[in-house]
Amino acid sequence: MALPTRRPPVLGLRWASAAVFSGVLFASAAALTVLGFELLLAGGSPYYIVSALLLLATVPFVLLRDVRGAWIYGAWLLLTIAWAIWEASFDPWPLVARLAAPSALGLYFLLPFASERNRTGNSALVAKLVGWSSLGVLVALSLLLLARARFTPPADVSRPVVSLDTAVSDPEDWRNYGRDPAGTRFSPLDQINVRNVAHLTRAWTYRTGHDYSGPTATFETTPLAIGGRLFLCTPSDHVIALDGDTGRQLWRFDPHASTSPPGMTICRGVSWYANPISPKGEICSERVFVATIDGRLIALDAERGIACPDFGTQGQVNLLEGLGPVERGYYQVSSAPQLIRGNVVLGGSIADNMSVNEPSGVIRAYDAITGRLAWAFDVGHLERHDAPVAAESYTRGTPNSWGPISADEQLGLVYLPTGNATPDWYGGQRRDFDDRYSSSILALDARTGAMRWSFQTTHHDLWDYDIGSQPTLFDIEVAGFRLPALAQPTKRGELFVLDRRTGKSIWSVTERPVPPSSIPGEHAAPMQPFSTGLPSFSGPRLTETMMWGLTPIDQAWCRLQFRRSHYEGPLTPPRLDQWVIVEPGYMGGSDWGGTTIDLDHRILILNVTHVALRSMLLTRQEADARGLKPLSATNHGAMGGAAPMMGTPYGVDLRPFMSPLNVPCQQPPYGELAAVDLVHRSVLWRQPLGTARQSGPLGIASHLPFVMGVPNQGGPITTRGGLTFIAAAQDGYLRAFDTVTGKELWRAELPAGGQATPMTYRSTRTGRQFVVIAAGGHVPLNTKRGDYVVAFALQK
Numbered sequence: 001m002a003l004p005t006r007r008p009p010v011l012g013l014r015w016a017s018a019a020v021f022s023g024v025l026f027a028s029a030a031a032l033t034v035l036g037f038e039l040l041l042a043g044g045s046p047y048y049i050v051s052a053l054l055l056l057a058t059v060p061f062v063l064l065r066d067v068r069g070a071w072i073y074g075a076w077l078l079l080t081i082a083w084a085i086w087e088a089s090f091d092p093w094p095l096v097a098r099l100a101a102p103s104a105l106g107l108y109f110l111l112p113f114a115s116e117r118n119r120t121g122n123s124a125l126v127a128k129l130v131g132w133s134s135l136g137v138l139v140a141l142s143l144l145l146l147a148r149a150r151f152t153p154p155a156d157v158s159r160p161v162v163s164l165d166t167a168v169s170d171p172e173d174w175r176n177y178g179r180d181p182a183g184t185r186f187s188p189l190d191q192i193n194v195r196n197v198a199h200l201t202r203a204w205t206y207r208t209g210h211d212y213s214g215p216t217a218t219f220e221t222t223p224l225a226i227g228g229r230l231f232l233c234t235p236s237d238h239v240i241a242l243d244g245d246t247g248r249q250l251w252r253f254d255p256h257a258s259t260s261p262p263g264m265t266i267c268r269g270v271s272w273y274a275n276p277i278s279p280k281g282e283i284c285s286e287r288v289f290v291a292t293i294d295g296r297l298i299a300l301d302a303e304r305g306i307a308c309p310d311f312g313t314q315g316q317v318n319l320l321e322g323l324g325p326v327e328r329g330y331y332q333v334s335s336a337p338q339l340i341r342g343n344v345v346l347g348g349s350i351a352d353n354m355s356v357n358e359p360s361g362v363i364r365a366y367d368a369i370t371g372r373l374a375w376a377f378d379v380g381h382l383e384r385h386d387a388p389v390a391a392e393s394y395t396r397g398t399p400n401s402w403g404p405i406s407a408d409e410q411l412g413l414v415y416l417p418t419g420n421a422t423p424d425w426y427g428g429q430r431r432d433f434d435d436r437y438s439s440s441i442l443a444l445d446a447r448t449g450a451m452r453w454s455f456q457t458t459h460h461d462l463w464d465y466d467i468g469s470q471p472t473l474f475d476i477e478v479a480g481f482r483l484p485a486l487a488q489p490t491k492r493g494e495l496f497v498l499d500r501r502t503g504k505s506i507w508s509v510t511e512r513p514v515p516p517s518s519i520p521g522e523h524a525a526p527m528q529p530f531s532t533g534l535p536s537f538s539g540p541r542l543t544e545t546m547m548w549g550l551t552p553i554d555q556a557w558c559r560l561q562f563r564r565s566h567y568e569g570p571l572t573p574p575r576l577d578q579w580v581i582v583e584p585g586y587m588g589g590s591d592w593g594g595t596t597i598d599l600d601h602r603i604l605i606l607n608v609t610h611v612a613l614r615s616m617l618l619t620r621q622e623a624d625a626r627g628l629k630p631l632s633a634t635n636h637g638a639m640g641g642a643a644p645m646m647g648t649p650y651g652v653d654l655r656p657f658m659s660p661l662n663v664p665c666q667q668p669p670y671g672e673l674a675a676v677d678l679v680h681r682s683v684l685w686r687q688p689l690g691t692a693r694q695s696g697p698l699g700i701a702s703h704l705p706f707v708m709g710v711p712n713q714g715g716p717i718t719t720r721g722g723l724t725f726i727a728a729a730q731d732g733y734l735r736a737f738d739t740v741t742g743k744e745l746w747r748a749e750l751p752a753g754g755q756a757t758p759m760t761y762r763s764t765r766t767g768r769q770f771v772v773i774a775a776g777g778h779v780p781l782n783t784k785r786g787d788y789v790v791a792f793a794l795q796k
Helices: 010-041 047-063 067-088 092-110 123-149 432-437 552-564 620-625
Strands: 200-207 224-226 229-233 239-243 249-253 271-274 286-291 296-301 316-318 338-340 343-346 363-367 373-377 406-408 413-417 440-445 451-456 472-478 481-489 495-499 510-513 527-530 580-582 595-598 603-609 613-619 641-643 650-656 671-677 682-688 717-719 723-726 733-738 744-749 759-762 769-775 788-794
Touching: 010 047, 010 092, 010 552, 047 067, 047 552, 067 092, 067 123, 092 123, 092 552, 200 744, 224 271, 224 759, 239 286, 271 338, 338 406, 406 472, 432 440, 432 451, 472 595, 481 595, 481 603, 595 717, 603 723, 613 620, 620 650, 671 723, 717 759
Parallel strands: none
Antiparallel strands: 200 788, 224 229, 229 239, 239 249, 271 286, 286 296, 296 316, 338 343, 343 363, 363 373, 406 413, 413 440, 440 451, 472 481, 481 495, 510 527, 580 613, 595 603, 603 671, 613 650, 641 650, 671 682, 717 723, 723 733, 733 744, 759 769, 769 788
């Protein structure tokens, strides 16, 4: 009597794996069918609907483990490879979006039981061939990504020193936010240089103890270094002095600023001033100034950390005076004040897109010793430079200046970047002076506040293209003449270089026609300035083929949204009832991180971000129905999202252009570091900045080391040692590059996101050169939060 045969245990696994795999294929095919059909109707690529039909044909054969499933899948993979190369050539990241997921799924056919039905002599071979082909594609993609990470030096790396005076004052110190009042961020130190930077190690770490768990605080400070001491501020405006050799806290001042105001809480830096007529060592002979998030300017004794009794009232000036009614969170000073000719000059940050009736964007100067108002610059009253009378206020809702400020002591001018009159995305209510001075650089007389000149980078700005970066002052030789110049990067990615005496462009700026507005009551400027005499970093004009995703499904979704959105290239105005693509977005181009200039070689270094967003205006009725309200204890007004724009007929909805997997819809790179040869007005080198290490779907870190070019916030510095230091990128590293060639020479992982600008100094006690950066993370970039100040130096 024959015993019954037992079914091998692996049989259930075979059927289960076939069922799961066929289910994945069916779900993918179903999604691609819907998206592909809608995309085809919208005038997009037919690939996705063809792809869906092939996948659907594969499903029943895979479920039955029939070799014909491998044949059809192999045909689909070949079609996909051909289509991907036709669209993206051999650019690795665009190929990843098209090939990575299909190839990963194709590994199923390497299983020994993937195809067993309708067996012929070569059925297993066919399945294996498809599986090995899929693996080969994945390996090829990896090799392409690694090859992209390999550095290729520029063709011409010879950079003789430019024959202009490059003497730099106070070589050991970093006395201003931008190292000097000109904002060059160039240090003459060369102890750390291209030959030894690889040996840079962490010297000390200080923690501020600040709580960064809230949704709006970001640690973006750049410390000052004077006489062996560092001075920095936290987002709640605690001012801290550290020993520059050890990181030991010397003193700490708590201004008791409001700890949880609506809006972003930021302090990018403090300012330092030495009283020229006060004996050294006398109380407040050296002062540290901090402007707070609740509207105060405070002067501290740099030695002791106590308020200066002769400044204002008990060491502080009320910046809210003259502003009229100011609700909490609508006015703060986020960048360091500038000292020039005995005056402390500052602007202010105004809440975005809340109301037309927000506080004034007035720029003011106060006597650095007494705290008395020296002058005020109010674009609504250009003829008046004193404080308004009791019943009046500075003109409300005017363009504000929230970015870092530069100064030229010799010319007696202070240079301020400006933003928009509120709100940003609708300008039908703006006054003539609002339009004239928004998104501009203003040159003001440092003693009187009178305007010497202005230069506008975006006319009638409807895209939040305010200038957040510090103007950088330098001298350049043009046609045999030495000119005092000013370099100004913008969020648009345009780089303007002006004569800082007159505001006239040194190299050509061309006015070009741009799309008109279709919004009732609005008018878009018909022409906009483009810096045609210098390289542009605005990025290429977007097309459907540039849409990205981690899988063909979310790439198809992005393509469909691109087709459904309105986009006529750069400076496409907002619309009602339709998304408009804005590229670069308001965190794009060059933001508050700004530029640095190697004064020895006249090389300008800047980091840029390319991440598009989508905007759409909402009728007042729709905005009210959504419950859009101004800032409050529960509405912090953090970057992005919808905003009410009270006082206008419209609200606005703003969203990063992201796929359902929360990755950008446009293809990488999203961030770049570039060098501009200011002598020949050409790009010396440019390369993606940052790896995919901390990026991934749904905000989950991929830990992949591939160079991608990721979003970044923060800025670079340069040194006479031939180095450019920058963190900024989303992947959490501080890096050193060869300024002339662009080669990455060193990197160090930071304990939190490095969304700040580093600085460097030499200890007066030990002679060691240190590089220091604040590592606190950044909410919009989703980087790790922290309260770290980290110093690096060569080993003793």
